[in-house]
Amino acid sequence: MSRIINRRQLLQTGLQSAAALGVSGFTLPAMAEDILVGPAIRDAERLVALPGKVPLIQVYDRPPVYETPTPLLIGKQNYPLTDREAYYVRWREALIPEIKPDELVLEIGGDAAVNPRSFTLAELRETFPETSVAAVGACKGQARGVVHKPVLGGVSWGKGDVSAAKWTGIPVKDVLEAVGVRDNAAQVAFKAAGITIAASAPEYWRVQGIDEMMRPEPLLAYGMNDGDIPLWNGAPLRLVNPGEYSPEWVKQVVRIEIRSQPIDNLWAGPKVGGPDPVRITSFVCTPADGTLLQVGSETELTGVAYDSGIGLAKVEVSLDEGASWEPATMEEPYGKYVWRVWHHQVTPKKKGPLRILTRATGVDGETQPMAMTEADIKSNGRRINAVTGYATYLETA
Numbered sequence: 001m002s003r004i005i006n007r008r009q010l011l012q013t014g015l016q017s018a019a020a021l022g023v024s025g026f027t028l029p030a031m032a033e034d035i036l037v038g039p040a041i042r043d044a045e046r047l048v049a050l051p052g053k054v055p056l057i058q059v060y061d062r063p064p065v066y067e068t069p070t071p072l073l074i075g076k077q078n079y080p081l082t083d084r085e086a087y088y089v090r091w092r093e094a095l096i097p098e099i100k101p102d103e104l105v106l107e108i109g110g111d112a113a114v115n116p117r118s119f120t121l122a123e124l125r126e127t128f129p130e131t132s133v134a135a136v137g138a139c140k141g142q143a144r145g146v147v148h149k150p151v152l153g154g155v156s157w158g159k160g161d162v163s164a165a166k167w168t169g170i171p172v173k174d175v176l177e178a179v180g181v182r183d184n185a186a187q188v189a190f191k192a193a194g195i196t197i198a199a200s201a202p203e204y205w206r207v208q209g210i211d212e213m214m215r216p217e218p219l220l221a222y223g224m225n226d227g228d229i230p231l232w233n234g235a236p237l238r239l240v241n242p243g244e245y246s247p248e249w250v251k252q253v254v255r256i257e258i259r260s261q262p263i264d265n266l267w268a269g270p271k272v273g274g275p276d277p278v279r280i281t282s283f284v285c286t287p288a289d290g291t292l293l294q295v296g297s298e299t300e301l302t303g304v305a306y307d308s309g310i311g312l313a314k315v316e317v318s319l320d321e322g323a324s325w326e327p328a329t330m331e332e333p334y335g336k337y338v339w340r341v342w343h344h345q346v347t348p349k350k351k352g353p354l355r356i357l358t359r360a361t362g363v364d365g366e367t368q369p370m371a372m373t374e375a376d377i378k379s380n381g382r383r384i385n386a387v388t389g390y391a392t393y394l395e396t397a
């Protein structure tokens with residue numbers, strides 16, 4: 001690992017970051033228990049380019065949280081996947097080490113591991129068969145910042161805290177089986193390399209149920225869209241679990257523990273078993289919110305729709321607040337866990353604001369709800385998939 005950072009450097013870096021942003025009134029944490037995090041600075045008009053990335057919407061500087069503008073979600077290099085340079089960025093670590101591939105050592109242990117051991121990245125690639133899966137990665141708080149403000153807390157995301165990519169790596173199942181899993185195993189805990197925003201809990205862990213990780217789909221990925229994973233998206237090794245929301249897709253994995261009991265860690269959360277499937281969702285990518293359209297001129301809407309992998313039956317569009325719906329044209333599916341691209345022609349008939357609603361229906365009959373529920377609000381907007389929450393706002397002249 002090329003950089004080791006202690007608490008003094010953590011606090012000093014945080015102060016320098018705040019100063020660079022021109023934030024007034026920032027002071028160092030008085031106690032170790034304090035959280036070191038930059039102010040929320042999301043502005044859809046303010047785009048910032050991280051090294052190796054195209055300009056993205058900056059939500060936070062520390063930890064790095066950057067949203068993909070909706071016109072960039074459907075990429076060109078690996079259509080319809082998001083280009084690596086545009087894939088959204090979400091960390092809970094304030095400081096992210098740069099780990100060279102030949103420096104990575106993955107430790108695997110825990111009380112329910114039969115033969116704890118470690119692997120270099122080269123050993124992983126030599127020992128286990130390589131496979132690939134394309135999947136949507138979506139934050140649980142997607143679009144939280146565009147509905148019910150300021151009721152909902154948490155990161156003030158727009159619609160761009162989602163992307164799709166082809167991931168290449170080795171099945172988690174193969175690695176667990178090689179180490180050996182005891183009969184009492186209940187949980188697999190994944191540790192990231194970075195230092196979190198909480199000085200009192202610097203280690204970042206997330207957990208998965210053992211049954212979930214013994215499916216063939218979850219990967220320890222070292223490739224993205226037939227290239228290297230960018231640092232900002234978890235290089236050199238990250239967990240990918242297709243069909244599940246991506247907060248548990250741990251980046252920069254350096255340790256895995258097979259456990260009989262839940263891990264005691266601030267970041268791990270209460271989850272012990274079972275998936276957290278992505279809810280059926282759809283929205284417009286282009287034209288972007290705020291675009292000016294001409295009355296009487298036809299405009300093509302292009303958007304995406306996705307779910308946990310069950311499958312999509314249709315996407316519909318409404319220009320009259322849901323009083324009537326028109327079917328959109330969907331492109332052929334790219335893969336089970338990848339979004340479907342859809343198109344629809346609209347012709348504005350009058351000047352003024354125009355709100356466009358979209359809704360997707362799955363092959364199992366599930367349809368996006370029209371509005372948020374009380375449960376959505378109580379959960380701080382996690383897993384929102386309401387039609388009104390993903391509305392597109394345009395202007396006509």
